[in-house]
Amino acid sequence: MMRPLVVGNWKMNLDFVEAIHLTQQLGVVLRSRPLEHVDIVLVPPFVDLRSVTSIIDSERMPVEVGAQHVSMHDSGAHTGEVSASMLRRLAVDWVLVGHSERRAMYAMSDAVVAATMKAALRHGLKPILCVGESLEVREADGHLAFVSDQLQSALADLSGGEDLITVAYEPVWAIGTGRTAGTDQVREMMQHIRGVLNTRGLTNARILYGGSVNPENARDLMVDGKVNGFLVGGASLKAESFLAIADNANDCYDGKR
């Protein structure tokens, strides 16, 4: 079993004052109940990054930080974009690439996802590559082929840094809907993605599940769904629910090591 990774994607929530508050709360709980068998990453909005990394630093919290998006370009006339080197300067180690909301609402194509993977790896950012099918594709039984295509396209022509990659399987129909994928569906997809990654030599990559993860379903997803961790949206906005999920992952790994 791989050491689990639990990632909190705050999306476009929490201004910098609220972000400071939540990070401090997480710090207090983690001090009283250290989670030694799980890696934790917070993914706040860009404008919160500096505040969050400062608290993590000063409180020596065992937590790393990621961004929700990064430009595929290194610098220049790209109004509104943020580069990988800018993120690295802020002690940001991780980045989400190709989240379904960016693909669907901001026209992020497979080609842009692939270029963004390369930009992240060029600068030593650890990309969490998000893949997952729509309900329509799932109902037509096309989910395995669809996810393979997304992976193959995002991982094409990489030249180094592949060991930094994590994959997150997030079925679009499970994101923010309260409708979690069943453990059989998740396990099938984990095996499928593992197979694709193995053919590309990415044998050590962790594969996360995301989509309405909460403290109640986390254990089953770990044990029966065979995931290597979670990408958590809504439930990451409260210290209690986020850490309860991390706690479950911690215990499952501790019991199985």
Ligand code: PGA
């Ligand atoms: P959710 O979001 O946990 O609110 O479903 C997950 C995600 O979009 O990363």
